[in-house]
Amino acid sequence: MFIDFPNEIQCQVIRLLDPIGLISLSQSSRHFRRLINPQKRNLVERLLQLELSNEHGGPTLIFRSRDSKLEPGWQDEAWESMRWACTDCLRLLSHKCFGNQSLLRLGYRKPLPNSDAARMITTWEHRLYWRPQHRLMRGSEEYRLEKSRRELYFFAVTKGVMCDVEGDTAEHLDNLNVSDLVGFERLFEKDFRDMDNDEQLELFDRIALLIENDDCGKKRYLRKCNECRFRKGFLSYTRFAGDRGSRNFPVVPSRQVSFATELDRHFPGFLSTLKSKEPPVESPSVSGYLYSMYMARCSKCERWQEIRSFRTEGLCTGWRHSICRETELLGQDYDKGCCNRCLFDTRGRGKLAESLKTWFVTLLNKRVTGLSSQLYHQFNSHLFARVCRLPQIEAGEWRVLVEQTLSFNPGNNLSLLREDLDLIHTRRRQWKDLVDKAKEIDAENSHHRFLDGVYDEWVRQSDAIESKWRWLLGFREEIEDNAELLVDWALHRDGAAFM
Structure with missing residues (x-):
């Protein structure tokens, strides 16, 4: 044995x-x-x-x-x-x-x-010190070869870009020791110039893959989770450029997730729990936007959660304390931020409901304003469009109506929107009446069929936007009447969940 x-x-x-x-x-x-x-x-x-x-x-x-x-x-x-x-x-x-x-x-x-x-073999031996990767001495042959491999890898993954060397991609081959790689011993500048773009990309990928097969994961023994990095002081605020939180409230970027709107990104799954249901969309033009997820550490319960759990806005390109007045914090005041659960435990259900309601309504109003702008744009652009295709009398009547109509601009004031909708509907009916009147006079004119198509498209697009606008207003009324729904949503979900 x-x-x-x-x-x-x-x-x-x-x-x-x-x-x-x-x-x-x-x-x-x-x-x-x-x-x-x-x-x-x-x-x-x-x-x-x-x-x-x-x-x-x-x-x-x-x-x-x-x-x-x-x-x-x-x-x-x-x-x-x-x-x-x-x-x-x-x-x-x-x-x-x-x-x-x-x-x-x-x-x-x-x-x-x-x-x-x-392929791993244990480093177990009877020796005092363990160094999974020995530091190469500057000036040694091993150091020179390692530096050459790094330059070659950078050359491959940047498709031939070398910032510190003048000349085109083919000329850079003379500055790199490509012959050290198996299969590239006889790669010359002339051979590279004869390749088309696809062949060059394939070459770059092969070079990068050969190096990755040897070098990938060499520093895995240094990998630490966010919590261990925090406890060792690696996430201190001074180590980061930009908005990465503070020493006691670190924020770490994570992977990207697709959401249809900002509301879905910050309140995933919440809209489907309300009584108001989203109107169906025949053919959505955009499937979603990629939003970066951010993991933050609560200074009270010490749990890592997605940044939405701190009532903080996570954008496509960053994050910011900008929605709720309670979280408009700067510098060291980040430390005062706490997750939904801790805010509930320390300041009560009412305070959490108020904070979530303020944030939700602000995001909702932003989207309502965007839909309002689309409605106004549809209307304003149609006021002056295709008038030349109407007969002279009907065109004159439409111009009189246009002179009586101000060009809308929603701005930040949404209170007049319902009155504006009535005017939009009235002008749409008047436009349709003028087209029908022109068709009775000259039924064979092909321009009238074109104007019918313009009207139908206008109605279809405007009705779709309006139905979504009314749906969002219904959401707002429901939340303003019962903000407790937001509290239940926040407390009954995993704060670290992305969806």
Whole structure:
């Protein structure tokens, strides 16, 4: 049996195991437990190997740096089953627990399946210090080769751009040691110039893939979750450029999720719970917008939640405290922010209802204003359109009506909108009457059929916008009468959920 061999021979075999096998062997008997004596670094290596398996780590995320293409994409449900290792707390956690850079940067990324970087052998040996990746000495041959590989990788993922070297893409090949890569030993400038764009892109991808097969994930042992980074002081406010929160209220960007509107982004699923139902849309022109999700840490309950749980606006390109007066905070005042649950526990249900109502109504009014502008634009543009196609008498009558009608501009005042709608409907009927009158006089004129089509399109578009506008006003009235609905929604959902 293996246990009967001398310890020296056993050690020579043990050092060739993979990290999972090492820990499994150490748990098989007291003898191997004493002999191996696993340390934290060995547990880290085991966790890093586990995250590569489909069973524990889920599907492998493939990221193409050249165009930031993700497979699976941002919207894929596979994200929910993916797990990454935190080498500080030794747990496999979801993507919500990490910043994007901890998942997508080459050194922190999971290696591609079956690549050289994915083949792991334990670093278990009887030595005092553990260095998974030795720092290369500046000026050494190894340092020069590593720097050359980095330049070559940058060349590949930027499609041949080299900021510090003049000349076109083909001339850059002379400045790079491409011949070190297998399969590119005989790549010359002339060969590159003869390639079309697709062939060049394929070449760039092959070069990048060869380097990634070796270098991908080399710094995974440094990856830490947001909570561990916070506790070690890595998320202090002074370390960030831009609006990343504060020392006690850190904000970390996460993946992007598609929402149809800002209301859906900040109150996902809430609109469907109200009595007023959204009118059907025949053919929506826009399926949704990608909004970045932001994970923030509540300074009271110390839980990481999506930034909407702090009644804070998350935009397509950033986030800001700008909606609710309670959250219009600057600098160190970020620390006073707390999640919905903590606001409910400390200041009561009424305060949470007031804050959520103010925020919801403000967002709702923004959307109502946008729809109002569309209605006004439809009306204003039609006042002067196609008049020349009417007969002279009917055209004169329409011009008189136009002179009696002011050009609308909604601005921030929505109180006149109902009166304006009555005028819009009246002018639409008058336009239709003029067209019908012209058709009675000259039924064979093809211009009249064209004007009928213009009218039908005007009515169709205006009615669709108006129905959505009335639907939103119904929402507003329902929330103003019963803000408790927002409290129930906020308290009965997972604050870290994206949808």
